[in-house]
Amino acid sequence: MKYEFRKFYKFFSQWVKSLPLLFLLACHQNPPNQSGNYRVRIPLDDGTGHYSEQTVEIPNVKNLAAMATDTVVVRNEGTPSVEADSNGNLTSADPSFGNTPNAHFLKVGDIYYPSDYETLAMSTLLYHFSSIKTFFDRFGANEGLAFPRMVMNDVAEFKVNDQVVPMSNNARYVPFFDVFWINPYSEDNVSLAFNGGVLAHEYTHSIFQVESKKYEKLKLDLKTTLEDEWQKYKARSSQECKTAFPSDDDKEVKLSLSEMKKANNLISGALNEAIADYYGFEYSKNPSFIMASFSNATDRDLSKEKKFLFSYNQQKSWIKNSLSKDSCGIDTHAVGAYFAAFLYLASCPHDDVKLPGEIHCPKDALGSEGTQRQTLKFISRYLKQLDENFTTEFVSLGEAVKLFFKGLGKKGSESELCRQTANLFPGELKISDFCPEEKKKK
Ligand SMILES: [Zn+2]
Numbered sequence: 001m002k003y004e005f006r007k008f009y010k011f012f013s014q015w016v017k018s019l020p021l022l023f024l025l026a027c028h029q030n031p032p033n034q035s036g037n038y039r040v041r042i043p044l045d046d047g048t049g050h051y052s053e054q055t056v057e058i059p060n061v062k063n064l065a066a067m068a069t070d071t072v073v074v075r076n077e078g079t080p081s082v083e084a085d086s087n088g089n090l091t092s093a094d095p096s097f098g099n100t101p102n103a104h105f106l107k108v109g110d111i112y113y114p115s116d117y118e119t120l121a122m123s124t125l126l127y128h129f130s131s132i133k134t135f136f137d138r139f140g141a142n143e144g145l146a147f148p149r150m151v152m153n154d155v156a157e158f159k160v161n162d163q164v165v166p167m168s169n170n171a172r173y174v175p176f177f178d179v180f181w182i183n184p185y186s187e188d189n190v191s192l193a194f195n196g197g198v199l200a201h202e203y204t205h206s207i208f209q210v211e212s213k214k215y216e217k218l219k220l221d222l223k224t225t226l227e228d229e230w231q232k233y234k235a236r237s238s239q240e241c242k243t244a245f246p247s248d249d250d251k252e253v254k255l256s257l258s259e260m261k262k263a264n265n266l267i268s269g270a271l272n273e274a275i276a277d278y279y280g281f282e283y284s285k286n287p288s289f290i291m292a293s294f295s296n297a298t299d300r301d302l303s304k305e306k307k308f309l310f311s312y313n314q315q316k317s318w319i320k321n322s323l324s325k326d327s328c329g330i331d332t333h334a335v336g337a338y339f340a341a342f343l344y345l346a347s348c349p350h351d352d353v354k355l356p357g358e359i360h361c362p363k364d365a366l367g368s369e370g371t372q373r374q375t376l377k378f379i380s381r382y383l384k385q386l387d388e389n390f391t392t393e394f395v396s397l398g399e400a401v402k403l404f405f406k407g408l409g410k411k412g413s414e415s416e417l418c419r420q421t422a423n424l425f426p427g428e429l430k431i432s433d434f435c436p437e438e439k440k441k442k
Pocket of ligand 1: 272
C-alpha cells in the first residue's frame with residue numbers, strides 16, 4: 001500500500017487494537033454486497049480540523065464491498081494513459097479506471113467497521129462524494145454531471161506517450177476523463193482521502209467544467225489540469241525559474257491575442273480555484289480545511305485577512321511578465337485566494353454570529369445560502385462574459401467582483417459588504433464601481 005499512515009496510522013492502530021473485541025461481536029450474516037443504506041465508521045472533521053471517528057450513513061449503496069452507490073463509484077489504483085501531440089495537446093486516452101475494490105468490513109450491530117486502511121480510505125471517499133452530491137442538490141448544481149461520479153483512489157502515476165508521470169500529495173478533478181484522482185499522500189498530516197473540504201473543492205471543479213462546456217470557445221481554450229501537470233513535470237527538469245512581478249506603475253498594458261487568451265485563462269483558473277475553495281469551506285465548515293493536509297498553505301486559509309493590491313493594468317503586466325520562458329508562472333490558487341476571501345466575507349451570517357478568523361463580518365452580508373446561490377449564478381455570468389470577450393478584453397479579479405455584485409441590489413458606501421469588498425481589492429476597486437450610489441432625485 002502506498003499510503004503513509006502517520007496521523008491516520010495512530011487513528012487506525014487504535015482501531016486495529018479494538019478489532020479482536022469486534023471479532024467477538026461481529027456478525028457476518030449480511031455480506032455488504034446488497035443494495036441499501038449502510039452505517040459505516042469513518043474519521044470526520046468537526047469543522048476545526050480536528051478529526052474523530054464517527055458513524056455515518058451512506059445512502060443508496062449498490063454494493064459496499066465494491067464501493068458503489070447509485071451516485072458514486074470508487075476504484076482503486078490504475079495507471080491512466082494519454083497520447084499528446086508535440087504542442088502538448090491531448091489527442092487520445094485510455095482512462096484505465098483501475099480495479100473494482102474488494103473492501104473488507106467487520107459488522108457490529110448494524111455498523112460496518114473498515115478492517116484495513118485501504119477500505120477506510122475508500123469508505124471515506126464514498127461517504128464524502130455521496131454527501132457532496134447531496135450538498136449541491138439543494139442548488140440544482142448537479143445538472144449536467146454524469147452519474148455515477150468516478151473516484152480513483154491511490155493513483156500514483158499516469159502516462160503521456162508512454163512516459164510515466166509520477167503524482168503524489170494531491171487530489172484532482174481531471175476534466176479529460178471526468179474522474180477524480182486521489183494521489184498517494186506522504187506529508188505529515190491528514191491524507192487527502194479523508195479531507196472532505198478538499199474533496200468538495202475537487203467536486204466544485206467538475207461543476208465549473210460543466211458550465212464552461214456550454215461555451216464553444218472556452219471548451220478549446222481552458223487548460224485541463226492534466227496538461228498543466230505534464231507541463232510542470234517537463235519544467236521540473238529544466239533550469240531554475242524566476243518569480244514574475246507586475247510593473248510598479250499603472251500604465252496601460254497592451255496584450256497580444258495569445259497573451260490575452262493566457263491572461264484570461266489564468267484569471268479563469270484562479271476563479272475556478274477560489275470558488276472550489278469556497279465550497280470546500282461551505283461543505284466542511286472549516287475555513288482552513290486545506291491546512292489540515294498542508295500546514296504551509298496558510299495563504300489559502302479563507303478566514304485570514306487579505307488585500308489584493310494590484311490594479312487592472314498591473315494584473316495584465318504581471319501575467320505578461322509571467323509568460324517569459326524562464327518564469328515560474330503564477331499559481332492560480334494564490335491569486336484565487338483573494339476572491340475566495342471575498343466569498344467568505346459575503347457568506348457571513350446576518351446576525352452577530354462571527355465566522356472563525358480575522359475578518360469582521362459585515363452586517364449586510366449575504367449569508368451562507370445567499371452567497372452559495374449567488375456564486376453559482378456568478379459562474380455562468382462570468383463564463384458567458386469570458387466567452388464573448390476571450391480574445392479582446394481582459395476580465396480581471398476586480399471585473400469578476402463587479403459581475404458578482406450585478407443584480408444584488410447593494411447600494412453605495414452605506415453597505416458594509418461593499419466597503420469591506422473595496423478594502424479587499426484596493427488596487428482596483430472603488431465602491432462606486434460595483435455598488436453605485438442611488439441617484440439623488442431632484
Ligand atoms: Zn483546485
